[in-house]
Amino acid sequence: MTLSMLTPAFTVGRNEERCIRCGVCVNQCINEVHHLDEDGFMWVTDKNCVGCHRCAVLCPTQALAITEFPLAFRPNNYWSSASLREIYAQAETGGVLLTGMGNPRPYRSYFDHLLLNASQVTNPSIDPLREPMELTTYLGNQAAMLGEREKPLLKLEVPVMFSAMSYGAVSLNVQKSLARAAREMATFWNTGEGGLHSDLKEYADSTIVQVASGRFGVTPDYLNNAAAVEIKIGQGAKPGIGGHLPAEKVSADVAKTRMIPAWSDAISPAPHHDIYSIEDLAQLIETLKVATNYQKPVSVKVAAVHNISAIASGMVRAGADIVAIDGFRGATGAAPMRIRDNIGIPIEMAIAQVDQRLRDEGIRQSVSLVAAGGIRNSADVVKILALGADAVYIGTAALIALGCHLCQTCFTGRCNWGIATTDRQLSKRLNPEIGAIRAINLLKAWEHEIKEMMGGMGINAVDSLRGNRLMLKGIGLEQHELELLGVTAAGD
Amino acid sequence: MLKLEGDIRIPSGCAIAAVMNRSAERFDGHTIIASIATMHKRSNGLGGGFAAYGIYPEYRDYYALHVFYDDDGARQMCERYLQHHFRIKDREPVPVRRTRKITDAPLIWRYFAVPREDRLYREQLGEEDFVARVMMTINSDLRGAFVASSGKDMAAFKGVGYPEDIGEFFRLEEYQAYLWTAHGRFPTNTPGWWGGAHPFTLLNWSVVHNGEISSYSTNRRYLEMYGYKISLQTDTEVIAYAFDFLMRQQGLSLEDTIDVIAAPFWSNLEQEKQAHLRRKYAGLLLNGPFSIIVATNNGLMAVNDRIKLRPLVAATRDEFLYVASEESAIRAVAPVLDRVWSPGGGEPIIGLLYNKKGLLEASPVGLQTDAQSA
Numbered sequence: 036m037t038l039s040m041l042t043p044a045f046t047v048g049r050n051e052e053r054c055i056r057c058g059v060c061v062n063q064c065i066n067e068v069h070h071l072d073e074d075g076f077m078w079v080t081d082k083n084c085v086g087c088h089r090c091a092v093l094c095p096t097q098a099l100a101i102t103e104f105p106l107a108f109r110p111n112n113y114w115s116s117a118s119l120r121e122i123y124a125q126a127e128t129g130g131v132l133l134t135g136m137g138n139p140r141p142y143r144s145y146f147d148h149l150l151l152n153a154s155q156v157t158n159p160s161i162d163p164l165r166e167p168m169e170l171t172t173y174l175g176n177q178a179a180m181l182g183e184r185e186k187p188l189l190k191l192e193v194p195v196m197f198s199a200m201s202y203g204a205v206s207l208n209v210q211k212s213l214a215r216a217a218r219e220m221a222t223f224w225n226t227g228e229g230g231l232h233s234d235l236k237e238y239a240d241s242t243i244v245q246v247a248s249g250r251f252g253v254t255p256d257y258l259n260n261a262a263a264v265e266i267k268i269g270q271g272a273k274p275g276i277g278g279h280l281p282a283e284k285v286s287a288d289v290a291k292t293r294m295i296p297a298w299s300d301a302i303s304p305a306p307h308h309d310i311y312s313i314e315d316l317a318q319l320i321e322t323l324k325v326a327t328n329y330q331k332p333v334s335v336k337v338a339a340v341h342n343i344s345a346i347a348s349g350m351v352r353a354g355a356d357i358v359a360i361d362g363f364r365g366a367t368g369a370a371p372m373r374i375r376d377n378i379g380i381p382i383e384m385a386i387a388q389v390d391q392r393l394r395d396e397g398i399r400q401s402v403s404l405v406a407a408g409g410i411r412n413s414a415d416v417v418k419i420l421a422l423g424a425d426a427v428y429i430g431t432a433a434l435i436a437l438g439c440h441l442c443q444t445c446f447t448g449r450c451n452w453g454i455a456t457t458d459r460q461l462s463k464r465l466n467p468e469i470g471a472i473r474a475i476n477l478l479k480a481w482e483h484e485i486k487e488m489m490g491g492m493g494i495n496a497v498d499s500l501r502g503n504r505l506m507l508k509g510i511g512l513e514q515h516e517l518e519l520l521g522v523t524a525a526g527d
Numbered sequence: 528m529l530k531l532e533g534d535i536r537i538p539s540g541c542a543i544a545a546v547m548n549r550s551a552e553r554f555d556g557h558t559i560i561a562s563i564a565t566m567h568k569r570s571n572g573l574g575g576g577f578a579a580y581g582i583y584p585e586y587r588d589y590y591a592l593h594v595f596y597d598d599d600g601a602r603q604m605c606e607r608y609l610q611h612h613f614r615i616k617d618r619e620p621v622p623v624r625r626t627r628k629i630t631d632a633p634l635i636w637r638y639f640a641v642p643r644e645d646r647l648y649r650e651q652l653g654e655e656d657f658v659a660r661v662m663m664t665i666n667s668d669l670r671g672a673f674v675a676s677s678g679k680d681m682a683a684f685k686g687v688g689y690p691e692d693i694g695e696f697f698r699l700e701e702y703q704a705y706l707w708t709a710h711g712r713f714p715t716n717t718p719g720w721w722g723g724a725h726p727f728t729l730l731n732w733s734v735v736h737n738g739e740i741s742s743y744s745t746n747r748r749y750l751e752m753y754g755y756k757i758s759l760q761t762d763t764e765v766i767a768y769a770f771d772f773l774m775r776q777q778g779l780s781l782e783d784t785i786d787v788i789a790a791p792f793w794s795n796l797e798q799e800k801q802a803h804l805r806r807k808y809a810g811l812l813l814n815g816p817f818s819i820i821v822a823t824n825n826g827l828m829a830v831n832d833r834i835k836l837r838p839l840v841a842a843t844r845d846e847f848l849y850v851a852s853e854e855s856a857i858r859a860v861a862p863v864l865d866r867v868w869s870p871g872g873g874e875p876i877i878g879l880l881y882n883k884k885g886l887l888e889a890s891p892v893g894l895q896t897d898a899q900s901a
Contacts, residue, residue: 154815158816169793177809180807494742498790498814503741
């Protein structure tokens with residue numbers, strides 16, 4: 036093997052005065068960064084460090100500091116150090132660059148260029164501690180006239196759901212944490228495409244089960260052990276390509292849940308091979324409705340791509356009760372880096388355009404819009420609802436609540452936090468009781484913040500926030516961007 | 528240059544009042560002027576107006592179109608447009624009294640007209656939809672022309688000034704009506720515009736409104752889905768269209784309509800029907816402070832927002848029903864009352880003529896469904 040030109044990304048600094056040689060860092064790091072030799076000396080192997088902070092967080096004496104490896108390339112505004120390192124890696128391996136989590140590139144975030152309104156004098160703000168403040172949200176087709184029977188709906192007490200993350204991509208304890216949190220907070224979690232583990236059947240009323248191109252674990256029992264069914268067409272982190280759960284993550288338990296042989300690659304094809312067009316989608320939607328006796332709404336999830344409005348319109352006309360759109364910041368357990376970083380459009384633009392298009396076509400009442408991909412905090416939630424979404428999915432934010440430090444190496448299966456792994460020992464590091472409490476805390480905190488912001492606007496029901504674009508002002512945006520978002524500039 | 532209403536959104540505070548005789552006995556405009564004048568300080572001279580029902584019995588079967596014109600050119604253009612769509616029986620300038628308090632009045636004309644049969648046939652619209660659409664087109668597309676009201680046997684009289692001065696200007700003491708509503712306006716960032724004063728009307732509907740709805744953009748975008756052209760950017764316009772949509776187009780009862788616009792909290796919902804209404808018409812929940820009086824030829828309905836962030840008082844005396852922002856405005860014209868009360872949030876006051884069962888019963892009800900199910 037020739038010399039690797041890759042230098043470490045991080046360096047682990049150890050404060051020798053503080054270190055007590057307890058060995059916690061050694062035991063905690065699956066990547067074998069730390070080593071305690073027989074003579075009691077601590078050694079570090081910087082190149083193995085992914086920057087997940089597990090050792091630093093657990094170090095009882097705060098002896099560890101993790102910093103970027105201080106190796107400067109000659110300054111170059113075009114060839115960044117990352118560009119060089121990526122080429123070194125490809126020159127060594129001849130492979131596609133793999134990565135995890137969402138697009139980290141410095142593209143414009145429209146969330147950060149939108150400001151919210153508040154009442155002053157002419158209209159009283161409402162104090163959510165004194166007055167009722169309603170976040171109750173229903174998702175589904177609401178075209179039924181009064182007196183007709185309503186279509187099946189999902190009822191959420193907070194308009195935030197947990198995104199699809201499959202068992203296999205994440206550990207069972209992640210799903211247990213989110214399922215419990217969803218039930219406690221009267222919202223929903225999503226199985227992802229990896230089937231439903233038998234331990235999670237008790238959460239059926241809080242579960243959205245996914246049907247993706249691999250059809251893993253899809254049985255009549257699976258479809259009926261849920262509040263809703265979601266067809267996954269695409270994912271924000273990797274529009275247009277399928278999925279690949281490497282054999283090493285397909286443990287016996289994962290294999291059983293997915294109904295595939297253990298320790299074999301689980302491949303999800305790029306398209307559904309029974310959906311090559313919109314009329315095929317209509318058939319699958321109808322099939323799933325029949326299979327669930329028309330008792331459950333059917334959602335269709337797509338990545339936000341260039342002509343998303345026309346796609347969304349087609350999906351509604353094909354019978355989707357919920358359209359979930361995953362923006363280009365949406366995360367993944369594994370995706371080719373070039374795909375993740377260069378495909379799709381921002382969720383803010385996608386929702387603004389789709390909401391308006393469905394209104395223009397007179398079919399907005401027939402569907403609910405769920406926004407996913409890059410929702411970081413409660414202000415992002417409020418902004419995307421004001422742009423026209425009915426609810427959001429959060430994935431990355433939920434995982435961060437459980438301990439994820441965004442090291443972006445989920446695809447290795449060696450997650451020191453017990454999140455993106457199926458290793459039995461690593462998985463134990465996430466206690467689902469504690470995970471559930473942390474996820475519940477996050478939703479409660481956001482719920483409080485959303486209510487405060489709504490109260491400030493003089494709004495006491497989320498119904499009146501949805502699509503209320505007058506509550507948004509753009510800052511630092513071009514005229515055309517403002518028009519696409521359907522907002523005016525701050526000061527206008 | 529200051530922008531006019533329609534170019535920007537203008538929130539405003541206000542006073543509202545109504546007086547009605549439930550036996551449909553008519554009385555002149557003195558009473559309503561005295562009532563609204565009591566609340567002089569609730570307005571700022573930038574808008575006042577009245578709606579009067581029962582004033583044109585001799586033209587009962589004709590739409591009474593009251594139109595403001597910036598100049599004679601606008602009048603000629605609009606009349607050409609009107610003649611294209613209507614058979615006009617009579618036309619004349621609305622009689623006014625020139626006073627020092629009211630300046631910069633537009634040209635104000637009225638027309639008594641019915642839609643031309645051939646146009647109705649060609650456009651495949653019901654008569655009311657046709658009239659509504661023509662009026663909305665004039666207001667949004669014909670520069671310098673504005674339709675102040677377009678109902679039958681009713682009219683809106685409004686302009687820039689304190690309401691009592693507007694009443695004097697329009698010589699309201701010369702009209703006899705069984706139902707009067709009034710409005711004094713306190714807009715917050717405009718020089719005032721005649722078209723922007725209340726009442727806001729569509730067909731027989733008139734709305735006077737006090738408040739600023741924080742759900743404006745949600746409500747507006749909802750109504751735009753169903754073809755409403757929002758030209759004024761005022762809350763009141765949106766409220767009037769919401770009533771038109773829910774009651775005339777969707778065929779809801781008044782009670783159901785109120786369960787939409789001032790929906791009970793989920794925790795207080797008693798019937799599954801209310802939940803369905805709330806879900807289906809979530810985009811028409813009026814959020815934020817308001818008190819409104821909605822009137823038609825059959826009577827009136829007054830209601831507050833669901834947490835009562837604006838004042839509203841009602842009273843009765845014999846055949847009369849009074850509604851106002853403040854009790855003083857009622858006592859000023861009826862010192863002795865049978866009953867005075869302040870309704871709770873979302874709790875409507877409904878006053879109908881004795882021989883009427885609903886605000887809209889005489890009107891044909893057209894149902895409109897979503898495009899998809901149609």
